[in-house]
Amino acid sequence: MHKITLDAHRGLQGPYTMAAGLAAALVPGAAPELVAAHDIELRAVAPALNVPVRRSTLADRLPQQERILIPALLRTLRLANGLADFVRDHLDTAGALELRVVNTAEADPTDIELLTVLERRVPALTVVREESGPPHPGPHYTPGPELDRYRNEGFHHAMAEAGAALLPTLPQGGAQWWTLLHRTTTALAALEREDEARDLLDLARRVGDDPKNLATAAYATAMLLVRHHDPAKRDPGEAMEWIDRAVALAGSLTDPRERAFHLGFDLNGKALVEVRLGRFEAALALVEEAVALGERELAPAHPIHRLVLHANRAQLMAQAGRTDEALIGYGTAIAMDPGYPDYYLDRGNLLHKLGRTAEALADYESAMRLGPPFPEPYYNRAEIRFAAGDLDGARADLDRAVELDPGFGAAYVNRSGILAGLGEYEAARADAERGLAADPRNAHLLAVLGQVEAAQGRPAEALAAYDAALEADPELAAAWAGRGEVAFERGDHHRAIADLTRALKLGETAELLFNRAVARRAAGQAGQARQDLLRAMELAPDDEDIARALAEG
Template identity: 35%
Template sequence: MTAHEWRTGTTPAAEQQREPAESAGAAGAAGANGATGSADRAAFVVDCHRGLRGPYTGLGSLLREVVPLAIKAQPGITDRHVTEILSVAPELRPAIGVGPETLTSLAAPEERTRIYPANRTRRLAHGAVELLAEYAAVAGGGPLRLVFERVEHADYTDQEFLAILLRRARPDRIRVTVATGGGGGLVDELAAALGRYARRTPPAAGTDAGGTDAAGTDAGGRTQEELLHAFVAADGTSQDPAETAAYEQADPALRATLHDRRAAELLARDELTLGLGAIPYHLERGSDPAGAGADALYEAARHCGAMGFYHSVIDFGTRGRDLTDPETQMERFWHLSTRASSAMVVLGQTVEAEPTYIDLRARYDLPELQLSTGYALAMLYTRFHPAELRDHHLARAYINNSIAIASLLTDPEQRAFHSVFQKNGLALIEMRTGRIERALRLVSDGIAYLDRELPGEKHRLHRSVLVHNRGKVYLAMGRLEEALADLSKVIELDPNYADYYFDRADVRRRLGDLAGAVADCDTAISLSPPFYELHYNRGDIKAEAGDVEGALADFGYVVELEPDQLDARVNLVGLLMEGGDPAAAEPHVEEGLVLHPGDPRLLHLRGELALERGDMGAARQDFDAALRADPGLVPALASRAALAHEAGDHGAALADLTAALEADPDNGDLLYNRGYVHEAAGRWAEAVEDYTRALELAGDDDRDELLNRRAVARSALMGTAGAQ
């Protein structure tokens, strides 16, 4: 199969297509759109430079072209991917309508108390890959050809998407070309995907990544004014040395005027994603950077935070903070700072985020700031910091301070909301310190307080979050019926939020309602972009229910989405081998050992595959290696014991089975096996003892065989009467 392609050192098509006398407006239309479609409907070229539209500049540009064609090719093809499409390219809303709304998406900014997880962008990327695959299947005309340019300047979201696309897209159906110029700029995942799935091609002789000749001069004979206008029209993405020089040499006042003019042109287009790239770039450099520029960056950070694009939130928040005067613009400075630091926390950069909160608390005595940063610091120390840095006592100190401030707020609505919000944070601390009854009381009291003090339409999102949290507390306490009731209630309040069905499925499974648990997983899957945890849990439930085919499909899909998910891979291989299909299992084991070298469970499974082939030596080597990595791995101990028994080494077999039973003392199969080895070694009393203990644990299906084996052992030990 022909591989994907990685073109290095290439000149972007947008640069190649420029006319020497191109006007600022004409260049800007092409530049800010970021996409150039070819005459062939199956070939698309998109510019990924994040300066154009920020997150998903490349993917969004592609979807703005592909989605209308997909709808025309097969009406309804986009219905399963509305969330992905509107998250990436919101300008397509008129074409595809509104997706399933949740209380999170509907909440006013000041009432939004839930944020998306950091891996939401992976879910969106997987959904986009599947949409493109579905379109490729109906479009015809050979593989869908996609060219992504200036990828070294792409936002994290685009690079993550491209890494997943390269891995998941079959080149005979979707042919991907990734074009990069000089220098670095690639995230690790994309660099690895390019190295594994793409054929690298060098640049053509005499060209570089800037659209100029090898000498770096302007080949078109443009004037300094034309070069200056071209630089501004490129929205900060020009790689042309002549344009850059003209811009740097221009009068600063003229540059600011041109930036203002260009920002106005782009604002007039009323396209949301331009506000995540080109528009804030120009306003930062226009006549009012600390005002209009900082405001544009704040709005970009706010939108990206709401969508889960956290790398961009850090970028926008930091840039806006740098423009803002902390003395005269304290509120804007504070909000930009906390936007950036909160995004760092979600991405796991907690140590880097903490100084921002401390700095703000030292700068300002504003009650609301002290309240919110106290909450943030409490969550760092009870939840987000690495385990070695967590300090629940310090977390309680911060949250108690915030609770005290909330109680003094003069506005009744604000006092009620903030008091309950902070006490909900305290409930989490109590949960983590084992004071579960106290946590339940705090959450329950908060629900009652909001119901008593606020009109029913106010803070609907946070009310639902509290009910969900109480359900989770009930679950932790083992009060499953009450947990089920609260999770069912929160689903009534917010029926399109997939995570609630995910949690209720867990409760239903624990209650023994496997069919209900699968149904909840099905609903969650229908409401969400691809979400591997959902499929893993559904696969686990189906396996428990005896639906092996369904479990295989779910575990296989998990491994397709995220190959490094080890538990899913182990479960998948185990089911394949139990089903008598070692040939299908083998590549999954080998791939797993590439991703997880030396993993004991995979080494054991590879040993089992060797046994299937009759290669006892290789099997023994893998079992030994697995047990060196994990001496208590029960399946490997059992497998090695079986090998030793087959070889007549009863002592080694008994040693491994005894070690396995020390780790898993109530395992009836292990007791049976050890009894059988005792029997083979003539250790009749020990065999009777193991068979007797196994009978205490056995189900009806196993009793006959166990009684039969014990009869043999008793016959040898005490004669016919015992066996009878």
């Protein structure tokens, strides 16, 4: 077994100090096609390696002031999973590796997250963590390109730490101070440290008088109030006051292009507040205004700002049922930046909803191909594969979704149902219980658990699970149907008929009609049973079981 030792102290290189060392050790001996397949991840963690660019987005070619999209906190999990795929595939040919990592107590959270993913996902890798190691000075931050990297890549912990270190050293109210303050508050908000972000914004209002930056601070305050990770601390009413202030300040700017950019930004923010207040038409009107302003005053500059507005308008149009216009909007955003994966996912979801599954599949697969891996496109493709009867393909996609994010609860719901349908009851139980540990009142998981308990001969436990599912969601047809089947097996035919009738009111299927017919025959209701069978035959004319039951009278 090959062995390497790496130092993770963030004082050496900041975020991904350990990852950069690992990439430097493995990339020279890796297959070129494997390196190319993970170019985004490798360039993000080890820019000094100069890995050739295979995939890129519009942002990579724009000046810093036009790069307005800030990655979400989960961006680093995507990078970690892409790196885990790279390490796993490389070690499949290169052989097992023992990775000793020292100074983990001083590592940036990006390296700790990556180590956790590597330990979980790469069988040929043994990780030995050591909290201590050679001493190094703490991180030394200076304004400049490295802070741009933290912002652009979504290295929020480092950005927040840099802001805390540098802001007190800069003249308050100066251009450099304002830029760093905005970046720091954005990072704090992403880390769910909204109270600290609000304190900085309040400080900025006390010491600053520049209307452009005050508008940005007012916008940021409004976003804290509508996006706070604690729902109890959200306040769309107060957010509206702040966003109105931002709009007024932006509208007072004298430079026409500067005014158009900041006003469009703030109108888009006000639209989000309107959405939180349930006023979708007002939100759509605001985004329409922002789109028109951007195309009239800014084009062809600020393309990311403008494509985000087109995508947001498309999302609101989809919610309003204006699906043709929504598809055009998503198409516009994608055409402006074909290398950005997220809008393919959004358009794919709309196409899937419209029943255009081939086009939806193409969009999901584009999202998979264009960026570091994330679970949503696999989960969504699994739904299409399941509906088409491809259980193996659906299960593989759900396996991938859970591999990428073990906390992706919806994947456990769907996978447990597939496993139960395949008769793999212990695996289905494990998924249901894992999902219920995070979401104890998930009606779908409780219904799957009921199905498993019934199949394994525990009717009392099955009824308890179905009862819990119906308490959580009285409109869940699968739980009514499952409870009816258990009642029938226990000889309670009238209870079975009642439960199956409730299920049928929620969605008529040939299977449910057939099962109710069986229960009605057992209860002596032959005429009603025949009516159920006749209706079932209309829905499934080729079903041999229904035909046989009708022939038997």
